[in-house]
Amino acid sequence: MNENLEKEYILSSRKRRIAAFLIDHFTFTFLIVGIVFLSLGTDFMDENNFNNLTSKMLPTMLIGFLIYFAKDSIKGISPGKWVMGIMVRNENNSNEVPSFGKLLIRNLFLIIWPVEFIVLASSQEKKRLGDKTTKAIVVKNPNKPEKLPRILALIGTGIAFFTFTFLFAGSAMKNSDAYKVAVSKIEQNEEIILETGGITGYGMMPTGNVNISNGNGQAQLEIKVLGYKRDLNVSVYLTKEPNGEWKLIELNK
Template identity: 55%
Template sequence: MQINLASRKRRLVALLIDYYLITFLLVSIIFLILGPDFIEKEGGFPTLLLILSIPIGIIFYFGKDSINGTSFGKWIMGITVRKENSSNESPSLVNLFIRNITLIIWPLEFIVIVFNKNKQRLGDQIAKTLVYKNPNKSKKLPRIISIIGLGIIFFVFILSFVASSLKTSNAYKLAISEIENNKEINQTVGEIIDYGWMPTGNVSIKNGEGIATYDIKVIGEKKEMNVQVELIKPKDGNWEITSFNY
């Protein structure tokens, strides 16, 4: 059965999908290791973790086509990598890894693939591979559902991590303590039930000094109320409330 070469457009879209997926996975792993309270940890971002993330990223990115010559992006776009002299055989893991190393110089790769008649970039020429339309590609619906699902997971993870980071900070805990001890707020909203899933605001700490702002939804048994809190953290000191409005 004769199969056709994959279009340049499909290959570009597949590459972008892979790039964002791998970046998301790597960032997710780093954030999970750091924990949601990393903002207020002494010493900032651990250098060792940054060093360890580099080889993990290399393995993820350069080895992305290791499953039968097909990465997630290529599966979505219905294309696959095959040997130059056999459209039915997947290249070795070594060749699949080697062909992706040249993506480091992606501007040059883009120029090469535009003008190459077989749509080969430098990595393909070195590893002796071609990218074809996958004759055994999955149906369109599962692929569409997968890409939508990936987008939803990405969105939910980022929101959840940001919310968790804001809520675990000492600044937020101080703001909540002030709200719970405020008699006027308690009389207005009644017994406090919750503070909403996602507080808006930000926390910034640099060289031991910090600034934080929160807009917290207070959910009571009688009604809801928004409370705006601003805080500062002097160097080597504790958080202090500078503004408290409702």
């Protein structure tokens, strides 16, 4: 590395690079999971054919992974690098961003991320294999934005991830045939109607799980039943045979 480069740019610390990687991994994993969920729709829990699920997931996952590995393509700065105030530059010309192809190849090495971490930790040049292969460096961004916007962006991403996961999981659960059968059985239960004084509705988000394998299904749901007199938490256990309907096995309140 020439002396002019060191005077013009300061190499990023390993800690900043690792922090940027973790932020990117979280952000793009959230993006990929969100895209996959949206492509499946909220009725995916009732899909019995695994091949149908795969055919829906595969194209969106491929697009998601392409975006993941091309994360530095805008001025050599990914979301994580923007937050941490660092950027990727060409080793031989620090004012130049590596080509899209080089940035893509560089990030493909993250598939073997444990090896990349070891190489980065032991390299005196603070480089991982992807950097060495594409002749890239990671330096501090002299024009990094103020600290507050970067912190708010990070917090906002975390809130968006958990909110989306919570709302989508709840919607998918409520849209499942198992939940619909469970609600039907609850509304036919005289004891529940008596204790609640009449059912007025149900909690926003049921909890539990719905599993279907080779047509056989099991569902364990916790549903909050809203009533005129009082609310009840009801546990419902259902099973399903291939090509059959969900059947109530147990209902507790």
